[in-house]
Amino acid sequence: MRVLLVGAGGVGGAITAIAARREFFEAMVVADYDEGRAARAVERVADPRFVAARVDASDAAAVQALLAEHRCDVLMNATDPRFVMPLFRAALAAGVHYLDMAMSLSKPHPDRPYAECGVKLGDEQFEIASDWEAAERLALVGIGVEPGLSDIFARYAADHLFGAIDEVGIRDGANLTVDGYDFAPTFSIWTTIEECLNPPVVWERDRGWFTTEPFSEPETFEFPEGIGPVECVNVEHEEVLLVPRWVDAQRVTFKYGLGEEFIGVLRTLHKLGLDSTAPVRVGAAEVSPRDVVVACLPNPADLGDRMRGKTCAGTWVTGTGVDGAARETYLYHVVDNEWSMAEYGAQAVVWQTAVNPVVAMELMAAGTWRNAGVLGPEAFDPVPFLDLLTAYGSPWHQRELGR
Numbered sequence: 001m002r003v004l005l006v007g008a009g010g011v012g013g014a015i016t017a018i019a020a021r022r023e024f025f026e027a028m029v030v031a032d033y034d035e036g037r038a039a040r041a042v043e044r045v046a047d048p049r050f051v052a053a054r055v056d057a058s059d060a061a062a063v064q065a066l067l068a069e070h071r072c073d074v075l076m077n078a079t080d081p082r083f084v085m086p087l088f089r090a091a092l093a094a095g096v097h098y099l100d101m102a103m104s105l106s107k108p109h110p111d112r113p114y115a116e117c118g119v120k121l122g123d124e125q126f127e128i129a130s131d132w133e134a135a136e137r138l139a140l141v142g143i144g145v146e147p148g149l150s151d152i153f154a155r156y157a158a159d160h161l162f163g164a165i166d167e168v169g170i171r172d173g174a175n176l177t178v179d180g181y182d183f184a185p186t187f188s189i190w191t192t193i194e195e196c197l198n199p200p201v202v203w204e205r206d207r208g209w210f211t212t213e214p215f216s217e218p219e220t221f222e223f224p225e226g227i228g229p230v231e232c233v234n235v236e237h238e239e240v241l242l243v244p245r246w247v248d249a250q251r252v253t254f255k256y257g258l259g260e261e262f263i264g265v266l267r268t269l270h271k272l273g274l275d276s277t278a279p280v281r282v283g284a285a286e287v288s289p290r291d292v293v294v295a296c297l298p299n300p301a302d303l304g305d306r307m308r309g310k311t312c313a314g315t316w317v318t319g320t321g322v323d324g325a326a327r328e329t330y331l332y333h334v335v336d337n338e339w340s341m342a343e344y345g346a347q348a349v350v351w352q353t354a355v356n357p358v359v360a361m362e363l364m365a366a367g368t369w370r371n372a373g374v375l376g377p378e379a380f381d382p383v384p385f386l387d388l389l390t391a392y393g394s395p396w397h398q399r400e401l402g403r
Contacts, residue, residue, distance in 0.1 A: 001025040001365040004067050004096075006057050006087055007078030008032035008041040010188075010301025011101070011144075014346040014354035015078060018392070020045040022358065024365040029070045031055040044345070057083035063090035072096060074364070076357060080191055081105050085124055088139065092128070097137050097364065099357050101144030102191065103238050106198055113199050114213050120201065121241050129374035139374045143360045144353045145313045145333070146172055146254075147238035148377055149396075152385050153315035153331035154239070155378040158247045161329060165249040165319040170239045171330070173223040173230035173257030174311040176337065176348065178303050183265060186307065186349045190294050193275045196258065196266050200234035203244045203252040215263055219255065223312045224399055225334045230257035242376035249319075269293060304347030307337045311348045316401075328402035335394065343393075359388050 001024060005012055008030050016030055028050050032038040035054035042052045055066050057079045063086065067075060075091040077084065077100040084104045091098035103122035110118065125141055132139050142148055150170045158165060178184040185192055199211035215233040222229050232255035243252045258266075269275045274293050279286040314332030321327035337348035344351055360377070363369040369380045377385075386396055 001074055002072045003028045003074045003076055004072040005030050005076045008038040010350035011354045012078035013041045014350045015358055016041045016045050017344045018355055018358045020047045024362040029053050058086050060086040060090040064094045067094040067096055088125055098139040099143050100141055103141050108199050114211055117209050117211055121238050125374050133373040136372045138371055141376055142238045142242055143357050143377050145356055148356045149333055150239050150313055150315050151242055151377040152382045154243050154247050156382040157317040162319045163322050167251040167318050168243050168249045169316040170254040171221045171232055171316050172313050173227055175227045176307055176309040179306040184298050186300050189297055195236045197270050197275050198236040200236045201240045203240050205250050227310055227312055232257045246378040301350055304341045307347050310334050310336045330399045333396045
């Protein structure tokens with residue numbers, strides 16, 4: 001396997017550090033708009049299989065040329081969601097497999113944004129699924145931690161734990177703090193603004209996909225391993241668009257443990273128009289307000305040595321167990337920032353995101369996961385993935401609830 005990794009930021013850098021310990025690939029080209037950042041990621045692993053390159057992720061032709069130059073057969077997208085479609089199309093045009101951790105962007109319904117879906121996350125990718133099938137190439141979409149591992153947990157529950165599922169609910173929470181900052185997001189603020197201020201999507205068997213108000217249906221969820229109770233709210237996320245395609249359930253939701261302060265900041269950004277991606281003129285320059293917010297905040301990838309605590313990603317499932325009795329269980333994965341920094345030099349949130357596509361690529365290289373088309377993680381057998389994740393030194397867990 002020869003991989004083109006596009007994006008050498010926090011997650012991309014963690015992917016190189018994780019992959020460097022594995023033998024399943026022949027070469028990995030680490031490409032970024034900032035070639036210096038790509039070079040630093042390569043230098044850190046000190047492995048001759050890695051080389052750095054410069055590429056503009058919005059330029060599909062340039063990406064396609066880089067794939068051809070290095071004879072890559074896989075494109076791993078580690079950029080933010082703005083660049084999904086040019087990279088997705090470049091991979092298809094080049095005849096290579098593709099993976100991403102976030103899907104093509106949504107657009108709210110023009111008249112009823114908090115009741116009906118407009119363009120949903122991933123719609124643009126699924127529209128050309130038949131082209132991927134015809135090309136006999138796989139586009140494995142949403143294979144980070146959420147989406148990604150959370151979807152795999154849903155498939156595992158359906159296959160091995162439940163006879164009938166009432167709800168699949170992704171629940172994400174953490175007790176992370178950042179020393180020295182009053183406000184410092186631990187993941188991309190650009191992406192966080194996008195998913196938290198867009199209308200959240202819910203899926204129900206009798207209604208299909210529909211939307212609600214941002215931060216709706218607050219609930220307190222008790223997270224494991226000392227994290228404790230965190231208030232979670234509805235947020236737009238890919239799992240709600242992916243899970244119902246392959247997992248039989250009555251309802252699918254995604255709730256994020258944001259906390260009152262974070263929600264207040266996001267509401268203020270929206271009220272001031274600072275969440276907008278449309279450029280505004282400032283003197284002689286034109287800038288996106290959201291890009292200004294990103295530039296003013298610390299880079300989450302650089303906060304690892306100031307972070308304390310753990311992050312938890314998991315899937316809460318309710319229904320009837322295989323024994324015919326009512327069942328409620330939470331399948332989850334926790335990363336302690338102290339461990340990820342000591343072991344990989346990557347903060348917990350980006351490391352937890354990055355490990356999953358590396359596991360998936362290894363399964364693809366071995367032929368364990370293979371198919372053609374545009375497919376989510378829940379389209380595949382979850383057991384080999386969960387076993388290999390544990391072999392990477394980062395085991396998953398399961399907690400029975402309501403008993």
